[in-house]
Amino acid sequence: MQSWRRKSVWLALSASWLLLVLLGGFSLLRLALPPRPRPRAPQGWPRWLDADLLQSFSQPGELPEDAAQPPRAPHGGSCNWGSCFDTSKCRGDGLKVFVYPAAGPISETHRKILASIEDSRFHTFSPAGACLLLLLSLDAQTGECSSMPLQWNRGRNHLVLRLHPASCPRTFQLGQAMVAEASPTVDSFRAGFDVALPFLPEAHPLRGGAPGQLRQHSPQRGVALLALEEERGGWRTAGSNSSACPWDGRCEQDPGPGQTQRWEMLPNATFCLISGHRPQAASRFLQALQVLAALQEMSPAQVLALRQQTQFLWDAYFSSVEKVIHTTLEVIQDRIFGTSAHPSLLWNSPPGALLALSTFSTSPQDFPFYHLQQGSRPEGRFSALIWVGASGQPPLKLIQAVAGSQHCAQILVLWSNERPLPSRWTETAVPLTVIDGCRKVSDRFFPYSTIRTDAILSLDARSSLSTSEVDFAFVVWQSFPERMVGFLTSSHFWDEAHGGWGYTAERTNEFSMVLTMAAFYHRYYHTLFTHSLPKALRTLADEAPTCVDVLMNFLVAAVTKLPPIKVPYGKQRQEAAPLVPGGPDTGPKLQAPDPNCINQIAAAFGHMPLRSSRLRLDPVLFKDPVSVQRKKYRSLEKP
Amino acid sequence: MCASVKYNIRGPALIPRMKTKHRIYYITLFSIVLLGLIATGMFQFWPHSIESSNDWNVEKRSVRDVPVVRLPADSPIPERGDLSCRMHTCFDVYRCGFNPKNKIKVYIYALKKYVDDFGVPVSNTISREYNELLTAISDSDYYTDDISRACLFVPSIDVLNQNTLRIKETAQALAQLSRWDRGTNHLLFNMLPGGPPDYNTALDVPRDRALLAGGGFSTWTYRQGYDVSIPVYSPLSAEVDLPEKGPGPRRYFLLSSQVGLHPEYREDVEALQVKHGESVLVLDKCTNLSEGVLSVRKRCHKHQVFDYPQVLQEATFCVVLRGARLGQAVLSDVLQAGCVPVVIADSYILPFSEVLDWKRASVVVPEEKMSDVYSILQSIPQRQIEEMQRQARWFWEAYFQSIKAIALATLQIINDRIYPYAAISYEEWNDPPAVKWGSVSNPLFLPLIPPQSQGFTAIVLTYDRVESLFRVITEVSKVPSLSKLLVVWNNQNKNPPEDSLWPKIRVPLKVVRTAENKLSNRFFPYDEIETEAVLAIDDDIIMLTSDELQFGYEVWREFPDRLVGYPGRLHLWDHEMNKWKYESEWTNEVSMVLTGAAFYHKYFNYLYTYKMPGDIKNWVDAHMNCEDIAMNFLVANVTGKAVIKVTPRKKFKCPECTAIDGLSLDQTHMVERSECINKFASVFGTMPLKVVEHRADPVLYKDDFPEKLKSFPNIGSL
DSSP: OHHHHHHHHHHHHHHHHHHHHHHHHHHHHHHHSOOOOOOOOOOOSOOBTTGGGOOOSSOTTTTTTSOOOOOOOOOSSOOOHHHHOOGGGGTTTOOOEEEOOOSSOOOHHHHHHHHHHHTSTTBOSOTTTOSEEEEEEOOTTTOOOOOOOTTOGGGTTEEEEESSTTOSOOSSOOTTOEEEEESOOTTTOOTTTSEEEOOOOTTOOSSSOOOOSOOSSSOOTTOEEEEEEETTTEEEEEOTTSOOOOTTSOOOOOOTTOOEEESSSOOOEEEEEOOSSOOOHHHHHHHHHHHHHHHHTSOHHHHHHHHHHHHHHIIIIISSHHHHHHHHHHHHHHHHHGGGSOOHHHHHSTTOTTTSOTTTOSOGGGSSSOHHHHTOOOOSOEEEEEEEOTTOOOOHHHHHHHHTSTTEEEEEEEEOSSSOOOSOOOOOSSOEEEEEOOSOGGGGGOOOTTOOSSEEEEEETTOOOOHHHHHHHHHHHHHOTTSOEESSEEEEEEETTTTEEEEEOSOOSOBSEEOTTEEEEETHHHHHHHHTSOHHHHHHHHHSTTHHHHHHHHHHHHHHOSOOEEOOOOHHHHHTOOOOTTSOOOOSOOOOOOHHHHHHHHHHHTSOOOOOBOEEEEETTTTOSSOGGGOTTGGGGOO | OHHHHHHHHHHHHHGGGSOHHHHHHHHHHHHHHHHHHHHHHHHHHHHHHHHHHHTTOTTSBOGGGSOEEEOOTTSOOOOOOOTTOOHHHHOOGGGGGGOOTTOOOEEEOOOOEEEOTTSOBSBOSOOHHHHHHHHHHHHSTTBOSOGGGOSEEEOSOOOSBGGGBOHHHHHHHHHTSTTOGGGTTBEEEESBOOOTTTOOSSOOSOOTTOEEEESSOBTTTOOTTTSEEOOOOOTHHHHOOOOOOOSSOOSEEEEEOOSSOOHHHHHHHHHHHHHHGGGEEEOBOOSSOOTTOOGGGEEEETTEEEETTGGGGGEEEEEEEOOSSSOOTHHHHHHHTTOEEEEEOTTBOOTTTTTOOGGGTOEEOOGGGGGGHHHHHHTSOHHHHHHHHHHHHHHIIIIISSHHHHHHHHHHHHHHHHSGGGOOOHHHHHSOHHHHHHOOOOTTOSOOOOOGGGOEEEEEEESSOHHHHHHHHHHHTTSTTEEEEEEEEOOSSSOOOOGGGSOOOSSOEEEEEOSSOOGGGGGOOOTTOOSSEEEEEETTOOOSOHHHHHHHHHHHHHSTTSOEESSEEEEEEETTTTEEEEEOSOOSOBSEEOTTEEEEETHHHHHHHHOOOTTHHHHHHHHTOOHHHHHHHHHHHHHOOOOEEBSSOOOOOOGGGSTTOOHHHHHHHHHHHHHHHHHHHHHHTSOOOOOBSEEEEETTTTOSSOGGGOSSOOOOOO
16 A cells, blocks of 8 residues: 555656756756747837826826917018908909000910909909009010019019019019919929919910810720820820839839820820920930839829810810909919808819809809719709790799699799789789899899799790699709709701801701700809800890800800700690790791891800700600509699 | 546545654655656746747837947937938838838837946836837738838837937937838927027927828928828827717807916907807816826816816817927827817928818817907808717818827838838828718719710630621621620630631621630620710620610710619618518619620729629629629619610520529529618618619600601610
8 A cells, every 4th residue: 555655656756857857858858049039010119018108298287388479470481372362352242353554565375364354353443442453574576674663562462473484584573462473483483372384375265265175074995094294395105014113213214115105195094194395305214114113003093084074174264365364363263262161162163163153152062063973862842933025914824833732832933024013813722922133134143132942944935834744844944953954955066158057946956055944054154144244245145135045155155064964845736835924926937046146146155155965864764665654743744 | 547547545544544653754755756847847937937028028118128229429310300201202112122021121120228438328218108008910911020021110218208308418319229220210209398588389300201190290391202290199099088069059059178278368369258258268276286186187177177178078169289390199189179270370381181081080270360260160051060070070080099009100101102102192181081982982983974976895604505606796786876796605614616707797706715604704804995975785685786885885875984774773671571672573673784795894894803892702602693793783883873774775685595584593693682772772871772763865855846856766665
């Protein structure tokens, strides 16, 4: 028993020792051998044991109780908006611009700039009433250098437009004047105060301007990826197959298989490399290859977006002298307006800030253009605006038909007629307001404050519509809130014989205008019509009332770049189409406006904005040989 | 295992039975062995832990134990900040060349304690916030511990608050950093610049070319496009939890909560209160607080005591006036409270103004106009105010609320400059999540009517119905605007017919063979597609007339961002089953078109193949069904627009397949299609399809007008 016990104890002991020796041996072994390099986890910033005990960078109380500072006087050397521009002069009318008359002979560009300002809503003839005084400076060609203007006042509230950089020695200090010039240098440019302009060539058109060259959204296959500007005016193209360079600048100096094209030939490439200074050709090629490598990393979606944005920017702000100058003034006006300036979205998406007036609203949802970006939807109601012209008959039947629409929110009757207002109107389910107009055709498109919905159904007292037609047209408008949706159409064409634009109201396979005597559109177009069109054009419409349709269609097409939309209209009435509003009561014949009108308007716009459409939007089951019971808009098909 | 249990059971019985002498002997022996074991164990693990603290477990150290660096009094000092520095002159982008995935790599220098010749520390070693900031960088994707591959270097020398450091010595400390090189590609963070009496608006420490992320820049010191303007962090952000308060009118219209305003400014704001009464509240320091109350968290108006920052939530607008410094921590508190900041600090560069659109979240008023503040604010429409309140809170949540948010936004801005083509967009920086979710940015946003001359490419997906395929080819080739025909041969077991057998047509005909019989092959962006317009057409669609197809193409030109197809379909919500249902009855509405024959932009092929959300693409290939519904979902989702159904066509009737048009098959078909809609809606997380009540017909369709004068007289029927 005893020996058994002893044996077992010894056994246990020796086992323990063995274990001890083994373990110890291993440890010694590990000390003797260098540690194996283990896979290195990145060494981050340490987690300090006493991180919680660290002091804050500012002691409580230090932040708010710093010694206060008195207001500072404007810094001597430089200017900013707050310190160097006096906005008090701009109260009331907003931005009013006075232009100093030119002293001597002026260049073509100079003349265009003057013209574009004088035609704008910003212009004033009185320097005293102006909030901005504009000085066109220093024309190199004429050799004339402007002298100090009369109202200079250290340059306060002045904008100096420099067409040619430093072409004249400075005869006076610019002081507090803002400078608008092409390619300002980063060192002299005062951000938020000066304005950077694009370079304006002599041949740049006054207004209108060529549309962008882009004919399709996405880049074509087989087109060079990059074109680089060359000395002596040419372009060299580099395809996507050119060898890409690593970013460390190690590139082969092989000019590659690119070909040089004439400067005038616009490069047929997706990207163009424009470099500020002109380095040696070789180094430029290296630069280009690096750029190429970077560009190849861009996704097709990015390229697509950039291409379209270039076209939008060109068309909205660059394509004519007028656009460049108006953009400059709009930028300054935004600074004056402060909180009611254009939000960024309005500047950077179609139709652009010149066509989306911030005086209308600063909320993008109020415009017809931004519902998608805002995730909003057009309102579900409309206001009918019925114009009562010469005939002077209260359009009772029309009122009933329109008021019967479930979407109708209100009816406004614009009484534009010598006869006294009738005292009694029919009972309607919706509120009816009578506006006593001032007998001008352009009144029809005045932004009346009584219009409380986004959608307007513009009608003439002699139009005739059924409730079904109104309902369907409105539902279509909700899908296209930026366009005009109308029942009767006409189209424009190029008249070779007369060398001008012509106009026809005959039924054809395509159309480019809808008649505003029965059309849905967004109320924003009233604001645009009244506040952005040159006064001359509105006068033209007042004098030749048949012109007003053309003018409105031009305006909307210039904004949307798209044709209007046609919806079905009762057959029998189409033949007996009512009169063009305002015209003399000469019988039931659609009267085409004077071709002069369309040509005058086209000249004032500087281009032809109208687009043609070859389709009509009908209800899904329109005139299908299926049971009438299935159809929602069945009365549209009644013979 | 069993043995040891036995031993344990028997053990206690063993020892008492032994003789006392032996027992002591054994116990001693046992203890020795045990001690030995313990010692070995310790030996086993002890050196290990010493070793590791040198190796990867560095973290568990105290800030007080960091190495000390002595700066001789005559060690070099960097040049003062170079005001003319720009990214292209002072920043070496080639150092970022090693950085993959358009992401800069940031190295952080190890923490050291700097002392002068007399052993006096140059500054506090590191503040809580700077430690947080470096931790945030270290935890981010920007971090690298490889100094040779870094593009940006962040010193661990804490210069957040200029008051706590010795300027000359700190500059010397910067200059001896191993990669300093005149400060090139070095980034310093500073929130409280300047010092009495004149409080410079940028850090006074000479720093040569180093970038400065500063809180309180003015237009005179800020190097546009080089420096980064950052917020002054408010420690209250972490201490106080202010739940988001919905936008809308609040008790006070305008509130001034800053203490220590210059008397001149205080007079101005008090004048506002006198003029506008109750709607303006001007607060100041409390003078009569009892002991123990934290004065930073209280504000007073006369004898009324308010909790700060909670009181900020009671006001619509909050004044943020310049103090000694331009940057004020109160801006952060104000944003947190969803109060619209009214910034009155001439020439102040607002935080992150390079990317953030402050017009959407604040009102900036020139100091000169202070007396007009009230009328300026009143002219802002209520809707815009509510937008601003929401925006203010969102800016705080995204870019102000923590040191981490500030650090990452700063690095992102620098990253955007170095990789401008991969930069974050304006919308991503500025749109609150709610807007990002609800809004759509149409990839084809430019209103453009592509020229007719370009024409379209027809893509016919086929398996083996050669006869029918040849008929389709012949029919489609009659369409005037067809510019190319592409046959996608989806049968791997059979070769396409010989060249000589194909119909002779006037446009190029290409056959593409696929590797696998998949439905998605129909929507692959083949290199052969050279036009923007694509007509997808099945190999059995022979009933469409040439007029109908030509008209379809012309409609597409007017709506190039939409799917333009013939038979329309509708999705409906089934209230009984609580799910979506597919509808092919003759309804007054459409939300989809069949892609058995449909025009669309080729960009959508790219989207379908490479950007289809979730597993939809594989799902479609596996089920051999619903590729058209998937395409409808995809296009509606990216454009936010409805399809255009053209002409009366309600279904594709193919003479050969009338036999299988049986009722039971029809029903399974409907169930399957409904399943697809439900599956896709759950993958998209929303129902993108838009319902419309219109279709497109030629202008004179069914009008009482001579048929021969119509452009598209031969429009087929149902």
